[in-house]
Amino acid sequence: MLYVCSARPGCGSSSASPGTERRVHRLLSFQRYLHSSRLLRGITQQIPLPILDEDYSGQARCMLEKVGSWNFDVFLFDRLTNGNSLITLTFHLLNQYGLVELFQLDMVKLWRFLVLVQEDYHNDNPYHNSVHAADVTQAMFCFLQEPMLANSLTSYDILLGLLAAATHDLDHPGVNQLFLIKTDHYLATLYRNTSVLENHHWKSAVGLLRETGLFSHLPADDRDLGSLILATDISRQNDYLSRFRMHLDQGNLCLSSASHRHFVLQMALKCADICNPCRPWELSKQWSEKVTGEFFQQGDIERKHKLEVGPLCDRETNTVGKIQIDFMTYVAEPLFAEWARFSDTCLSQTMLGHMGLNKASWGGLQQEQTPVSEEAEPSAAGGSSSKEMPQGSRES
Numbered sequence: 258m259l260y261v262c263s264a265r266p267g268c269g270s271s272s273a274s275p276g277t278e279r280r281v282h283r284l285l286s287f288q289r290y291l292h293s294s295r296l297l298r299g300i301t302q303q304i305p306l307p308i309l310d311e312d313y314s315g316q317a318r319c320m321l322e323k324v325g326s327w328n329f330d331v332f333l334f335d336r337l338t339n340g341n342s343l344i345t346l347t348f349h350l351l352n353q354y355g356l357v358e359l360f361q362l363d364m365v366k367l368w369r370f371l372v373l374v375q376e377d378y379h380n381d382n383p384y385h386n387s388v389h390a391a392d393v394t395q396a397m398f399c400f401l402q403e404p405m406l407a408n409s410l411t412s413y414d415i416l417l418g419l420l421a422a423a424t425h426d427l428d429h430p431g432v433n434q435l436f437l438i439k440t441d442h443y444l445a446t447l448y449r450n451t452s453v454l455e456n457h458h459w460k461s462a463v464g465l466l467r468e469t470g471l472f473s474h475l476p477a478d479d480r481d482l483g484s485l486i487l488a489t490d491i492s493r494q495n496d497y498l499s500r501f502r503m504h505l506d507q508g509n510l511c512l513s514s515a516s517h518r519h520f521v522l523q524m525a526l527k528c529a530d531i532c533n534p535c536r537p538w539e540l541s542k543q544w545s546e547k548v549t550g551e552f553f554q555q556g557d558i559e560r561k562h563k564l565e566v567g568p569l570c571d572r573e574t575n576t577v578g579k580i581q582i583d584f585m586t587y588v589a590e591p592l593f594a595e596w597a598r599f600s601d602t603c604l605s606q607t608m609l610g611h612m613g614l615n616k617a618s619w620g621g622l623q624q625e626q627t628p629v630s631e632e633a634e635p636s637a638a639g640g641s642s643s644k645e646m647p648q649g650s651r652e653s
């Protein structure tokens with residue numbers, strides 16, 4: 258295994274015997290590679306939360322009663338759970354669906370799996386951290402509750418959908434694929450410059466499933482999880498969207514077919530992953546600032562090392578609002594318009610409504626920040642609503 262040696266020169270065997278499986282996973286992990294892991298330092302693994310849900314704090318438990326609300330404030334939930342939103346939320350949802358019992362999941366293995374998943378997110382990433390994973394898992398739950406899905410999905414589909422959401426950005430390094438390619442990172446070589454991050458998230462998730470033995474008693478296929486996580490590669494959005502549009506035009510999505518259900522799960526996960534613009538302004542704005550912060554952080558590294566600065570990563574030529582408006586126009590709106598055709602519900606209309614308002618608000622903030630001399634016309638998008646918005650943003 259070339260990547261083992263290239264990650265840590267001179268280390269380890271390249272055999273894939275069961276005894277080295279754990280070691281290989283650890284070496285694949287950016288987090289454990291870059292920040293010497295507890296394991297490598299010989300510190301015993303500590304479980305950060307007591308095992309059963311009686312120990313959730315009262316307020317966090319209260320929030321879980323409304324876990325299907327589109328206004329769910331995952332930032333607050335993360336604070337109430339002492340930074341354990343991903344573990345707590347996923348554990349709750351799996352129990353709420355009765356999946357632990359149905360699939361006879363070992364409670365200790367499950368808990369250990371979730372702890373490792375949360376640990377393998379990098380909480381020093383401004384955006385791609387465990388709170389984003391918790392947010393995507395909560396959004397996925399909202400979509401799974403939609404009648405089109407709730408009436409057709411099997412328990413296995415639901416289990417897969419929730420686990421894919423929780424693990425879809427596992428061990429994300431906080432930089433994009435382009436950065437990994439131009440710095441000749443071993444993962445780019447390993448995955449031949451194609452869906453590099455998504456392949457790594459998937460393989461990391463499979464590593465944790467094997468390490469904990471969570472599904473060792475089930476005939477689960479890793480590829481099902483993989484194809485869901487791979488669908489979150491934004492560069493392949495047009496492929497998925499064209500296929501989705503074609504099915505909707507022809508009215509031939511048949512949810513009794515396992516492959517069509519799987520495709521719908523892929524679309525649901527894609528929507529969950531990029532649903533930030535569809536959340537209420539106060540939540541959406543925070544996500545926008547975080548993701549832009551991560552882009553700009555990458556741009557700073559690129560500039561420092563005299564690499565070409567990526568298109569969204571230059572803090573001198575971009576603003577949060579500009580990036581958001583373009584993202585909504587070219588990526589989010591086309592996707593959510595089709596999703597609303599497929600699932601024409603109150604939630605879909607609410608999401609489109611929020612996106613329209615958020616776009617207008619960023620437009621308004623952009624205008625306020627444009628110097629008077631450069632201002633072509635003092636009218637246009639979002640002028641009135643901007644007055645209602647909190648002023649300013651960190652990056653701009």
Ligand SMILES: [Zn+2]
Nearest residue numbers: 393425426530
């Ligand atoms: Zn994501």
